[in-house]
Amino acid sequence: MAQYGLLIDYELCTGCQSCEVACKVEHDFPVGKWGIRVFDDGPWQKDDSNDEGSSFNWNKIPVPTDLCDGCEDRVNAGKKPTCVHHCLADVMTFGTLEELSKELAKKPKQVLWVIK
Amino acid sequence: MEFKNDLGKPWKYEEDGYTVIRTSVWSPPGCHPVGCGLKLYVNKDGILEKVEGDENDPITKGRLCVRCLDLKEVIYNPTRVLYPMKRDPKYRGQADKWERTTWEEAYEMIKQKREYVIENYGVEAIAAFSGTGRNGGIMVQEFAHEVLGTPNACYTQSGYACYTPRAAATAAITGCYYPEIDYAGGVEGTYDNPDYKIPEVVVLWGKEPLPSNGDGLFGHALIDLMKRGTKLISVDPRVNWLATRSAIHLRLRPGTDTAMGMAWLNVIINEDLYDHEFVENWCYGFDELKERVADMTPEKAAEICEVDAETIRKAARMYANAAQAGIAWGLAIDQNQNGTQAAQCILSLIAITGNLDKPGGQLVGEAKAAEPAVDDDMTSTYAATGHQLDGWAALGEELRNKTIGMKEYPLYVNSIRNAHADLMLDCLLTDKPYRIVMGMIQSTNIFAPTNSAESKKWHQALKRLEFVFATDVFMTPTIQACADLFLPLKCAPEHNSINYTHYSGSQIHFGITNKAIEVGECKSDVEIAVELGKYLGREQYIKRHTDEIAWLNNRRAQRNLIGGGKEDFYTIREKVHIQQGRKYYKYKTGHLRPDRQPGFLTSTGRVELYAYMFEGVGADPLPYYQEPPFSPHSTPELAKEYPFILTTGARTYAYFHSEHRQVPLLRELNPNPLIEINPEDAKELGIVDGQWVEISNQFGSAKLKAKVMPTVRKGTVMAQHGWWFPEQDGNEPNLYGVWQSNINTLIPNHYNGSLGFGAPYKCMICKVTPLKENYDVDMNEIQEKFKKVVD
Numbered sequence: 016m017a018q019y020g021l022l023i024d025y026e027l028c029t030g031c032q033s034c035e036v037a038c039k040v041e042h043d044f045p046v047g048k049w050g051i052r053v054f055d056d057g058p059w060q061k062d063d064s065n066d067e068g069s070s071f072n073w074n075k076i077p078v079p080t081d082l083c084d085g086c087e088d089r090v091n092a093g094k095k096p097t098c099v100h101h102c103l104a105d106v107m108t109f110g111t112l113e114e115l116s117k118e119l120a121k122k123p124k125q126v127l128w129v130i131k
Numbered sequence: 132m133e134f135k136n137d138l139g140k141p142w143k144y145e146e147d148g149y150t151v152i153r154t155s156v157w158s159p160p161g162c163h164p165v166g167c168g169l170k171l172y173v174n175k176d177g178i179l180e181k182v183e184g185d186e187n188d189p190i191t192k193g194r195l196c197v198r199c200l201d202l203k204e205v206i207y208n209p210t211r212v213l214y215p216m217k218r219d220p221k222y223r224g225q226a227d228k229w230e231r232t233t234w235e236e237a238y239e240m241i242k243q244k245r246e247y248v249i250e251n252y253g254v255e256a257i258a259a260f261s262g263t264g265r266n267g268g269i270m271v272q273e274f275a276h277e278v279l280g281t282p283n284a285c286y287t288q289s290g291y292a293c294y295t296p297r298a299a300a301t302a303a304i305t306g307c308y309y310p311e312i313d314y315a316g317g318v319e320g321t322y323d324n325p326d327y328k329i330p331e332v333v334v335l336w337g338k339e340p341l342p343s344n345g346d347g348l349f350g351h352a353l354i355d356l357m358k359r360g361t362k363l364i365s366v367d368p369r370v371n372w373l374a375t376r377s378a379i380h381l382r383l384r385p386g387t388d389t390a391m392g393m394a395w396l397n398v399i400i401n402e403d404l405y406d407h408e409f410v411e412n413w414c415y416g417f418d419e420l421k422e423r424v425a426d427m428t429p430e431k432a433a434e435i436c437e438v439d440a441e442t443i444r445k446a447a448r449m450y451a452n453a454a455q456a457g458i459a460w461g462l463a464i465d466q467n468q469n470g471t472q473a474a475q476c477i478l479s480l481i482a483i484t485g486n487l488d489k490p491g492g493q494l495v496g497e498a499k500a501a502e503p504a505v506d507d508d509m510t511s512t513y514a515a516t517g518h519q520l521d522g523w524a525a526l527g528e529e530l531r532n533k534t535i536g537m538k539e540y541p542l543y544v545n546s547i548r549n550a551h552a553d554l555m556l557d558c559l560l561t562d563k564p565y566r567i568v569m570g571m572i573q574s575t576n577i578f579a580p581t582n583s584a585e586s587k588k589w590h591q592a593l594k595r596l597e598f599v600f601a602t603d604v605f606m607t608p609t610i611q612a613c614a615d616l617f618l619p620l621k622c623a624p625e626h627n628s629i630n631y632t633h634y635s636g637s638q639i640h641f642g643i644t645n646k647a648i649e650v651g652e653c654k655s656d657v658e659i660a661v662e663l664g665k666y667l668g669r670e671q672y673i674k675r676h677t678d679e680i681a682w683l684n685n686r687r688a689q690r691n692l693i694g695g696g697k698e699d700f701y702t703i704r705e706k707v708h709i710q711q712g713r714k715y716y717k718y719k720t721g722h723l724r725p726d727r728q729p730g731f732l733t734s735t736g737r738v739e740l741y742a743y744m745f746e747g748v749g750a751d752p753l754p755y756y757q758e759p760p761f762s763p764h765s766t767p768e769l770a771k772e773y774p775f776i777l778t779t780g781a782r783t784y785a786y787f788h789s790e791h792r793q794v795p796l797l798r799e800l801n802p803n804p805l806i807e808i809n810p811e812d813a814k815e816l817g818i819v820d821g822q823w824v825e826i827s828n829q830f831g832s833a834k835l836k837a838k839v840m841p842t843v844r845k846g847t848v849m850a851q852h853g854w855w856f857p858e859q860d861g862n863e864p865n866l867y868g869v870w871q872s873n874i875n876t877l878i879p880n881h882y883n884g885s886l887g888f889g890a891p892y893k894c895m896i897c898k899v900t901p902l903k904e905n906y907d908v909d910m911n912e913i914q915e916k917f918k919k920v921v922d
C-alpha cells in the first residue's frame with residue numbers, strides 16, 4: 016500500500032488555525048486534544064534587522080499529532096482531508112510520499128509529514 | 132493525487148442521505164460580508180450535521196475560517212435564545228426574570244409603547260442602536276426611519292470610528308464609494324482574467340486583512356496575490372505576520388498616520404513620481420496639496436512617527452513606481468481623531484499615482500445612471516445610496532433636522548443618516564436637546580468593548596430608557612442589563628438573504644444566502660422588519676415589502692444589481708455566487724456619474740485633492756497633521772503617570788468582536804483576554820508571560836493576561852477588545868463579567884475630528900500594573916456548559 020503524507024509550505028502558512036479547527040470538528044476531539052497543531056518559530060528579531068521588512072523571523076509550522084489519521088474516511092471516499100480542503104492559505108497538499116517528495120525538492124521552507 | 136469535488140453542483144442536491152444546500156453566508160454570527168461559500172449537509176430530521184467549504188465559490192474556492200468551520204457550536208449552543216422573551220422593566224439586570232412570550236405579543240408591546248411615545252414625546256424620542264458585522268446592522272436606518280419612523284438611527288461607537296469615516300472622505304473627495312484593492316474578485320477566472328493585472332505592490336496601511344476580512348475583502352486573497360508576485364509594504368506599529376513577509380515595514384508610532392501619508396505625498400510630488408496625465412486631467416487642487424505637504428519632509432515625519440526617513444522614501448518610491456499598486460487601508464485610519472486627514476492623504480496617493488480605477492489598482496463602484504437605459508448593463512452601485520435613502524427622505528425635513536447631531540455635524544449625520552454617537556450618549560444621559568424614551572438594540576452588544584467608548588456611561592444611559600427591545604442570538608450583558616423584550620434572531624443557515632462585498636459599493640461579489648434549516652422560533656432581521664412594519668401599519672410593508680422574498684427582490688432592485696433586479700430571488704438563488712464583472716477607467720466613460728458625463732461626481736468633476744466639501748462645513752480642505760489627543764507630546768504630564776500607548780481593536784481568527792465567547796472550540800483558541808507587551812517593558816515591570824495585569828488611565832481600567840511579544844513597540848501595549856464572559860454570573864452587577872476586561876472603559880468620548888468622525892481607540896495612554904491574581908478560565912467548564920445540544 017502507498018504511504019501517504021502531508022506537505023506543507025510553511026513560508027506562506029499564516030497561522031489561521033483552520034486546519035486545527037477543521038480537524039477537531041471532523042473528529043470531534045475534546046478540549047485539549049487536537050489532530051494537528053500550529054507551532055510558532057519566533058517571532059524573534061533577526062541580527063541584521065533594520066526598519067525595513069522581513070526583520071523578524073516568524074514561521075507558523077503545522078504539525079500533525081498522534082491523533083491524525085490522515086482523514087482516512089474522507090480519503091477513502093475520494094475527498095481531500097478536511098485540513099487540506101479548508102486551509103486558508105492553500106499551502107497543504109495530501110498525497111503519496113512518492114509524489115510529495117518530488118514537490119518537496121522544488122522549494123525550501125516546506126515540511127513533509129508522513130502519515131502513520 | 133486526484134480528489135473528487137463538487138464543482139458544478141446545483142444549489143441544492145442529495146448526497147448520502149443528506150440534503151446539501153449551497154449558500155453564501157453573512158451572519159449571524161457576525162462577520163464581514165465576505166459571503167464565503169458553504170455546503171450545508173442537512174439530515175432527514177432537518178438537523179445541520181456538517182459544514183464544508185464550497186469549492187464553487189469563485190474567490191475562496193472552498194476555504195473557510197475557523198468560525199464557519201465551527202458554526203454548529205453556535206447554532207446548537209444550549210444557551211442560544213430560541214423564543215421571544217419579555218421581562219418587567221423593574222427586573223432589569225435579573226437573569227431569571229425572563230418569561231417566554233409570543234411574537235404577536237412582542238409586536239403588540241412595541242406598538243403600544245411606540246404610540247405612547249409618539250403621543251407624549253414625539254417619534255424622535257425613539258432610537259435604534261446598531262453595531263457592526265451583522266447583515267442586520269446595515270438595516271438600522273431601515274428599522275429607525277422606515278419601521279419605527281424616527282430619525283435617530285445610531286451606531287454607538289465614538290466618532291463612528293469604523294469604515295464610515297473612510298467612506299465619507301472618499302465620497303467627499305472623489306464622489307466614489309470605498310476604493311478597495313483589486314484582487315480580481317469581481318471578474319470571471321479571477322487572477323487569470325485577461326483584463327486583470329496583478330498589483331505589483333500592495334500597501335497594508337493600518338490593516339491586517341488575514342483575520343479581519345474587512346468589509347468583505349477576502350483576507351487570504353493577499354496570499355494568493357503574493358504567490359503571483361505581489362510585494363507588500365506594511366505601515367503598522369506592530370509586526371504582524373504579514374509584516375514579516377513585507378518588503379518594507381514602517382513601524383510608526385500609533386496615531387501618526389497622517390504625518391506618514393503627507394511625507395509619502397511629499398516624496399512622490401518632489402521626486403516627480405506622480406502620474407501627470409491623471410493629475411492634469413482628473414485632479415483638482417494639486418498645487419495647493421503640493422504646498423501643504425511641502426513642510427512634511429521624510430525627516431520631519433520620521434521624527435513624528437519615530438521611523439527612519441530613508442525608509443519612508445523607499446516605501447513611497449516603491450509604491451509610486453509600481454505599474455499598478457493598491458493600498459489596503461484599514462480601521463486604524465478611522466480610529467484616530469486625525470483620521471479624516473489620513474484618509475485624505477491615502478486617497479490623494481491613490482489618485483496622483485493614477486491607481487484609481489485601474490486594473491490591479493484600486494476598485495471603485497459604478498454610479499447609478501440618472502435615467503438608466505433599458506439595457507444598461509450596470510454592474511454595481513454606490514453602497515447605501517438608493518438603499519435606505521427613501522426612508523430618510525420620507526421622514527421630512529423637520530424630523531430629519533431633529534436627528535441628534537444634525538446641527539453640530541451635518542456631514543456626518545447626512546452622509547450616514549445616523550445620529551452622532553457621542554452626542555447621542557450625552558442626550559441619553561441629560562435629556563438634552565430632548566429625552567429619548569424608547570430604544571431598539573439591534574444586533575449589538577453595546578457595552579461589551581467594541582462599539583462604545585466609556586462603556587459604563589452607555590450602561591447608565593441605556594438604563595434610563597423606559598422601554599427597550601433587542602434582537603440577538605444570545606443573551607448579552609447589554610440586553611441583560613437594559614432590555615425588556617428579546618427577539619431571537621436566525622443564524623445564517625436559517626434565513627434567505629443577499630450579501631455584497633462592501634455592502635454593494637464595489638464591483639466584486641454578491642452572494643445568495645439560502646435557507647437550509649429552522650431552529651426554534653427565531654426570525655431573520657428582514658422578517659422582523661417586515662412583520663413589525665406591517666404590525667405598526669407602515670404602508671410600504673403592507674403594500675410593497677410584504678414578506679422576506681418581496682423585501683429581497685425590492686431592495687436588490689433598488690441596488691440595481693445583476694439583471695437590474697429583473698430576475699427574482701428564486702432565480703438568482705441558484706447561482707449562489709455572482710461576480711459583478713467590472714469596467715475599468717470609468718471616469719473616462721461617464722460611469723462614475725449619474726449623468727454619464729466623464730469625470731468624478733464632485734463639484735469640479737475631478738478628484739478634489741483640495742476638498743471643497745470639507746471647506747463647505749467649515750473644515751480645512753487640505754490634510755494636516757494633528758498629534759493624538761493623549762500622547763507623550765500632547766499631554767506630557769499625563770504621560771508620566773500613564774507612560775504606555777494603548778492600542779486596541781486588533782483582530783483574532785477565533786472571534787468576531789464581542790461574539791463567539793460561548794463557542795467552546797473557538798474559545799479554546801483564545802481562552803483569555805490578552806494584552807501584548809514588549810519584553811523590555813515586561814521585564815522592567817516584573818511581568819512574566821501569562822501573568823494577569825491591570826491597565827488603567829484617567830477614564831477606566833481593565834484586567835488582561837500578558838503576552839510578552841517582541842512584535843509590539845517598546846512603550847506600546849496592544850489589548851484585545853470585545854471581552855465578556857458568558858460563563859460567569861449574568862445578574863447585575865456582574866453582567867457576565869463585562870467590566871473585568873473592558874478596555875473601552877479606557878477610551879474617552881468626544882475626541883472626534885472636525886467633521887465628527889474618528890476617535891482615539893488606537894492611540895490612548897495607560898499604565899500597566901502586574902497582578903498577583905489569576906483569572907484564567909477553565910476550558911473544561913466552558914466545554915461542559917456550552918456543549919452543543921445535538922451531535
Ligand code: SF4
Nearest residue numbers: 038050083086096098
Ligand atoms: S489529515 Fe485529517 S486527521 Fe490529519 S491533521 Fe489533517 S484533518 Fe486532521
Ligand code: SF4
Nearest residue numbers: 028029031032034102
Ligand atoms: S490552515 Fe493552512 S494556513 Fe492556516 S494554519 Fe493551517 S496550514 Fe497554516
Ligand code: SF4
Nearest residue numbers: 162167195196198199
Ligand atoms: S470569513 Fe466569515 S463567512 Fe467566511 S468562513 Fe469566516 S466567518 Fe464564515
